[in-house]
Amino acid sequence: MYRTYLQMFFILCCSLTFGQTSFAQGKPVKTENGLIAGLQKGSVRSFLGVPFAAPPIGDLRWKAPQPVQNWQGIKACTTFPASAMQADPVPFMMWTEEFIAPPKPLSEDCLYLNVWTSAKSSKEKRPVFVWIHGGGFTSGASTCAVYDGDAMAQKGLVFVSINYRLGAFGFLAHPELSKESGHSASGNYALQDQIAALQWIKKNITAFGGDPNNVTIAGQSAGSFAVNALIASPLAKGLFHRAIPQSGGLFNPGRIKSLPDAEKTGQLFMKNAGVSNLAELRQKSAEEVLKIAATIPWGSFGPVSDEYVLPTDLYNYFKRQKQNQIPILTGWVTGDGNLAAGQNTTAQQFKDNSKKVYGDKLDAFLALFPANSDAEAGRSALKQGLISFAVLSSHVMATTNSMPSFLYQFSHVPVDKPDFPNYGAFHTSEVPFALHTLHLWKRPWRKADYDMEKIMTQYWVNFAKNGDPNGPGLPVWKAYESKTRTIMELGDPVVPKPGLFQQEINFMEALVH
Numbered sequence: 457m458y459r460t461y462l463q464m465f466f467i468l469c470c471s472l473t474f475g476q477t478s479f480a481q482g483k484p485v486k487t488e489n490g491l492i493a494g495l496q497k498g499s500v501r502s503f504l505g506v507p508f509a510a511p512p513i514g515d516l517r518w519k520a521p522q523p524v525q526n527w528q529g530i531k532a533c534t535t536f537p538a539s540a541m542q543a544d545p546v547p548f549m550m551w552t553e554e555f556i557a558p559p560k561p562l563s564e565d566c567l568y569l570n571v572w573t574s575a576k577s578s579k580e581k582r583p584v585f586v587w588i589h590g591g592g593f594t595s596g597a598s599t600c601a602v603y604d605g606d607a608m609a610q611k612g613l614v615f616v617s618i619n620y621r622l623g624a625f626g627f628l629a630h631p632e633l634s635k636e637s638g639h640s641a642s643g644n645y646a647l648q649d650q651i652a653a654l655q656w657i658k659k660n661i662t663a664f665g666g667d668p669n670n671v672t673i674a675g676q677s678a679g680s681f682a683v684n685a686l687i688a689s690p691l692a693k694g695l696f697h698r699a700i701p702q703s704g705g706l707f708n709p710g711r712i713k714s715l716p717d718a719e720k721t722g723q724l725f726m727k728n729a730g731v732s733n734l735a736e737l738r739q740k741s742a743e744e745v746l747k748i749a750a751t752i753p754w755g756s757f758g759p760v761s762d763e764y765v766l767p768t769d770l771y772n773y774f775k776r777q778k779q780n781q782i783p784i785l786t787g788w789v790t791g792d793g794n795l796a797a798g799q800n801t802t803a804q805q806f807k808d809n810s811k812k813v814y815g816d817k818l819d820a821f822l823a824l825f826p827a828n829s830d831a832e833a834g835r836s837a838l839k840q841g842l843i844s845f846a847v848l849s850s851h852v853m854a855t856t857n858s859m860p861s862f863l864y865q866f867s868h869v870p871v872d873k874p875d876f877p878n879y880g881a882f883h884t885s886e887v888p889f890a891l892h893t894l895h896l897w898k899r900p901w902r903k904a905d906y907d908m909e910k911i912m913t914q915y916w917v918n919f920a921k922n923g924d925p926n927g928p929g930l931p932v933w934k935a936y937e938s939k940t941r942t943i944m945e946l947g948d949p950v951v952p953k954p955g956l957f958q959q960e961i962n963f964m965e966a967l968v969h
Contacts (some may be wrong), residue, residue, distance in 0.1 A: 487660045490527040494571075495534050503571040503664070505537035507648065508656035511565035512621060517644060517738050518633055521567060521652040537568035539597035540622040541742045543750075550879035554888075554897045555599040564625060564742045569618040569653055570598055572605030575665020583920045584657060584666040586696070587617040588650060589892070590677030590703075590884070592622045593758050607892035608717045611917050614666035616657060620682075624749040625742075626755035629715060630722030632734050634762075641717045641762035647685050648765060654686075654695035672920040674700035676781035676887050680786075681706055684849060685759050688766055688779045698923050700916065701786045702890070705849020706759060707771055707968060708796075711746060714768070718760040725752055771968050774856040783923035784857055785916070786850040787864030787943070791882040793842030806833035817967075824960050843960050848968070851961050854936040862925055863936045863957065867947035870910045873899050886946070890916050904948060911950055 484491045485503065494503035509521035516522055536563040538930065539545070545557040575582050587603055591595040598617035605615030620626060629643030658668045673696045675683045680701040686692045686876075688706075689698055706712050713721075728745075728751045731737050740748070749757070759766060767773040801809075806827040814821045825840050827833035854861035866886040872878050879885075888897045892913040894905060915925035925933050931950045934942045943956045 457719065460778075484530050485663045487663060489524045489531045491792070492533045492888055493530050496934060497606070499574045500606050501573055501664075502606070503533040503570045504531050504535055504962070506571060507567065508569050508618070509567040509652045510566055512567060512625070512645070512649075513564045515738060517564065517625070518628055518630075518642070518734070520637070520874070529762070536570065536599040537619060538563035538566055538618055539599065540564075541625055541746060542591075542595045542622050543746065545595060550799070550877070550882045552873075552876075552883065552898070554601040555884055556600070557591070557595060558599055562842075564621075565619065566619045567649055568598075569616055569656070570605065571614040571661075571664050572609035573664045573666065574609045574612075575614065578665055580665040581662075581667035581670070582612055582614050582665050584661050584668070584671040585613045585615050585916075585920050586654065586657065586671060586673045587615070588620075588673065588675030588679035588682045589617070590675065590679040591622070593646065593678045593691040594679070596622070596662065598745045601647060601896045602612065602888040602891065602893045604891075604893050607913070608917070613914070613917060613920055614661060614664050616653075616661075618650065618653040620646045620653075622646065623757050624725065624752070625746055626819070627760065628722050628725060629713075629718035629760055629762075630868050631719050632724065634715070634719065634736070636759060637764075638765045641715060641760075641764035642722070643713075643715065643760035644762055644765040647682065647689065647759065648691070650682055650686060651689065651692050651695065651765075654692060658695055669697065670921075671696040672698040672700060674702065674916075676702040676884060677704055680704040680846075681711070681759065684853065685766060685852065686780075687782070687784075688773060691765055693780055696780075696782070698783045698785075700919065701784070701790050701850070703788050703846050705786075705846065705853060707849045707852050708844050709968070712759045712761050712770060715762045718762075718768065721752060721756045728752070745945060771852065774852055777856055777858060779856070781858045783859045783919070784853055784861040785864070785919045785925060786853055786861065787866065787946075788846035788850060789866045789881050789883055790842070791880055791885065792846045793838035793840075795883055796841035796845040801833055801837050802830045803827040803833040806837055814967075817963075820963065824963055839960070843957060843964055846962060847957055848866065848964050851936075851941075851965065852968075855938055860923065860935045861946070862886050862919070862933055863942075864933075864944045864946050865953065866912075868905075871899050871902050871905055886912070889913070889946075908946070908948075908950075912946060 484493045494501050507524045547553050547556050598619045603617050608615040626646030633642035680702050682703040683699050684705040719815045729748045761768045811818050825836035867881050869881050888894050889909045889912045894909050919925045920926045933944045940954050942952050942954045945951050945953045
């Protein structure tokens with residue numbers, strides 16, 4: 457039951473395409489590959505489905521993204537691209553249609569991005585905000601309704617959302633793939649897709665009025681894991697200048713695979729496919745690859761410590777401050793704890809499971825995460841899940857960073873949806889508040905919700921502009937420092953919380969060494 461529940465939480469992100477009936481044809485923009493035409497709605501121009509890499513199909517399946525071929529004439533970029541191949545997207549639990557990838561089209565030919573800008577000239581050099589979707593690295597897309605970039609473009613940013621390969625398409629490693637790669641590594645194709653998108657942005661975003669020297673990368677859930685990975689990756693150096701990882705990171709044990717382990721999974725994948733070499737595997741249809749991937753234990757496809765895209769010992773790599781040093785804004789939602797917590801645990805079950813994990817440190821653990829009753833054990837399980845899933849990674853990214861870092865906890869509970877369960881401040885619920893897209897999430901919003909949206913969006917916009925969320929009319933947000941460890945509570949009210957989870961973080965971090 458636990459595994460099923462966790463899988464459901466990770467099959468996240470993205471949803472409906474946006475209504476475009478009020479859009480008009482916009483002025484073409486010149487990219488390095490050719491002219492593109494987008495759409496104009498009010499002051500905002502949008503360019504949808506812009507290719508940033510060649511389609512990763514045929515012989516390019518399980519290879520690093522390749523350059524886009526130039527085209528003649530004007531390419532119409534007026535409709536959203538296909539989502540990456542994944543299981544059929546359907547709403548579930550708290551994630552209504554606004555958070556789920558469009559059911560169709562799905563395709564391996566998915567390496568496209570979307571741009572929104574209200575700049576009137578290529579000389580404006582506006583801050584660039586790049587959104588990386590979540591979905592457990594197995595689902596999601598850039599075309600989620602609550603990822604619409606129109607509002608952020610109106611606030612002075614050039615907003616970009618990107619697709620990347622998912623599941624086995626994005627993370628399959630294999631000894632043969634490592635051998636043919638030229639750098640003895642395989643498995644991180646999805647991360648290389650994201651790097652290719654950032655390279656495209658560096659070369660082309662000026663034409664949209666953006667500043668290639670002021671790029672913020674942001675993402676939620678698996679998108680947050682990706683931001684953590686890009687902060688670490690030497691291949692991404694110089695491609696972005698600030699980062700906003702929302703809900704999750706790679707410092708929890710088991711979150712990242714070693715290359716040998718990932719290659720063993722790839723060998724099992726090839727065996728289950730009934731083929732003996734890569735050429736035959738690449739001849740399988742995309743649908744067949746999905747079916748084969750379903751025979752592999754869930755959670756097998758994700759970031760790989762390959763010593764090319766990612767270092768082997770990520771924690772100590774950060775402790776030595778080898779990662780890209782940039783301002784960071786990071787945090788979590790109180791409901792994130794559900795993703796890593798055992799459900800409906802009893803006090804005895806919690807103690808028994810904790811003893812297996814913490815051994816002779818059990819008493820110290822139970823002092824911080826008590827389980828004197830079933831109800832108390834449930835609360836401790838949620839707190840432990842929250843810290844392991846998101847809090848610890850935010851802390852490590854901040855304390856190993858030579859640049860200012862700002863941490864938050866989002867606890868604001870969105871207004872109830874009529875005839876729908878109340879899931880509280882659930883995983884992903886902060887995204888529409890940050891991206892100013894509440895109007896695209898169908899709920900009877902209150903003034904309190906709009907007030908939170910106004911505050912949170914302005915923090916995010918300020919940070920993208922100058923690396924500091926603070927600004928006129930906003931509660932003062934102090935940087936996270938080793939002594940005070942101030943975390944901004946984005947709740948009712950918005951207030952700083954010095955030392956939140958300090959003892960629990962210290963205990964959990966000591967186990968990572």
